[in-house]
Amino acid sequence: MAQTNSPSQSTPAAWARWTPFAIIGLIAVAAFVTYPQWEPSARPWLAKILPVTAGETEKGEEKHEEAGHAAHGSSDSIELSLQGRKNIGLTDEFIKPVKLQPFTKSIRVPGIVVERPGRSVIEVTAPFTGVVTRIYPTEGEALEPGRKLFDLRLTHEDLVQSQADLLQTTAEQEVTDKEITRLEKLAADGTVPGKRLLDLKYEKDKSDAVLRARRQALILHGLSEAQVNAIVQKRELFKEMTVTVDNVAADGKRSPSGGLFQVQSIKVSQGQQVDAGDTLAVLADHAELYIEGEAFERDVADLNRVAERQAPIAAVLETDGDKGEIIENLHLLYLSTKVDPAKRTLDFYVTLPNQPQRDSKYEDGRRFIAWKYRPGQRVQLEIPLEVLPNRIVLPIDALAQDGTETYVFTPNGKGFERRSVHVEYRDPRHVVIANDGSVFPGDMVALTGAQQLQVAIKNKSGGAPDPHAGHSH
Incomplete structure (x- = not known):
């Protein structure tokens, strides 16, 4: 007598037969959906295990070329000619590696x-009343210590009288000295009373005091010690005076240049009468x-x-x-x-x-x-x-701004790729980039021309359509 299978016994057998086909179908669907993601990495492996005909080789080369064009046409990259780099100043010296360094906020x-x-500008004034007989420098000229500025013929009555008084006192003192010398010999013999010799010595002491006072008066008038000595030695009145740079910068230490002055302006003319204290010239250091x-x-x-x-x-x-x-x-x-x-x-x-x-x-x-x-x-x-340690610091020209996004550019072959970065701090000369993985220490970065590169990328994306656009591998 024949036996029939019950429905409960036939169902597991049917599932066992169809399960492999269902799994294969699911794998095929998944492979089709994810094809753009896994195909580029699997292409080299497939090329080794699958036979390739001549026609397929040519097609593969065409696809590879299309992929290259697609890479060049990326919205985050731009290729520049050598001339283009020079036009924006992007030479090799402006492509440097990123490094961590301290940054000073300011x-x-x-x-x-x-x-x-009180130091940079000096007014040269007339030390005495007189007439300007010669002007040595020209405006704008640089003068070292010792250079002559002006010759003056002295006409100051008090100065002339003070010199005359000095010469007169000097002459009187010389006569007194000679008389004392003569009387000392006579007093030794008892011929002349000692009182007379003593009186002459008192007179000499008074004359010395007057002579010192007259010398100081001339120095107060503006003459130097050497000039006063010259009057006494030569027995001549001081008629002319030369004003030099030494008169206004005697120490030669007014500045690191050692007292080098420029003539800013000359205030007098040759033959002009000037009074004591009048400005002759203005010097600048x-x-x-x-x-x-x-x-x-x-x-x-x-x-x-x-x-x-x-x-x-x-x-x-x-x-x-x-x-x-x-x-x-x-x-x-x-x-x-x-x-x-x-x-x-x-x-x-x-x-x-x-x-x-x-x-x-x-x-x-x-x-x-x-x-x-x-x-x-x-x-x-x-x-x-304050100083911020270990920061990525770039010049301001290394950063491009586009709305809320900021970019830096890294070299890639003949072109440059832009990378979006976060700016932690900026000033008119520098930017501090967050060390968040956008760029790493050691990455090469363009230090200038970033804004021009950004404009070039925007112009490229908004220009004529790429004949290879739409190809994706």
Whole structure:
């Protein structure tokens, strides 16, 4: 008698037969859906185990070329010619590796280059009343110590009379000395009473006192000790005087240049009558200047800390047509003692060593100097606040801004790829990039031209369509 299978017995057998086909189907569907992700990495393995015909080889090369074009056409990369790099100043010296370094946060305050009060400018005045008989320098000329400035013919009545009195007293004293010498011999023989000799010696003491007073009077008039001695020795009145640089900078230590002065202006003409105290010329010593900074009251504490630590200050010299010259390693000299009540600002002063841009010497002995820094130039002073250790610091030109995104560019073959970064801090010269993996220490980065590269990428993405667009591997 035949037996029939029950439904409960046939169902497991049917599932066993169809399960492999179901699994294969699911794998095929998954492979199809994820094809763009796994195909590029699997292509080399497939190329080794699958036979390739000549036609397929050509097609593969075409696909590889298309993939290369697709890479060049990436929205985050741009390829530049050598000329294009030069046009934006992106030479090899401006492609450097990222490194961790300390960064000093700072604030900027305005400043202006000024002369040193009481030091930079010297007025040359006439020591006596007289007539200018000769002018030696020309305006703008640089003068070393010892150089002649003016010749004066003295016409001051008091000076002439003081010299005459000195000569008269000197002559009278010489007569007294001779008489004392003669009487001393006679007194020794008892021929002349000793009282007369004693009276003459008293007269000589009085004459010495008068002579010293007359010498001091001439020195107070402006003559030197050597000039007074010359009057006594030569028995001639001092008729002319030469005013020299030594008269106004006798120590030769007014500045690091050793007392080198420029003639800013000449105030007299040859043959002009001048009185004692009249200005003959104005000399300037610009070998060292000051920068007068202007800070708000809230910045006073920071300035005091800078002064205590002797922390270096940087100045950015404002110039036309470029970003300004950076002057580093300057030091705060002192703070003003009062706050401007109208502007609520406090002035402070920073020393500025100067340097000549041009130093020309001529055969006739004249010398002209052009200084690099001049009073009146505007600067921005960077006052250091705190030091941040181990930061990724880049110049401001290494960063491109596009809306809320900021980018840096890394070289890749002939092109550059942009990387989105987070900016922790920025000032007018530097940016601090977060060390979050966007860029790593050692990565090569373009230090300039970032904004131009960003514009080029945007122009490329908005230009004519790429003939290879749409190919994805």
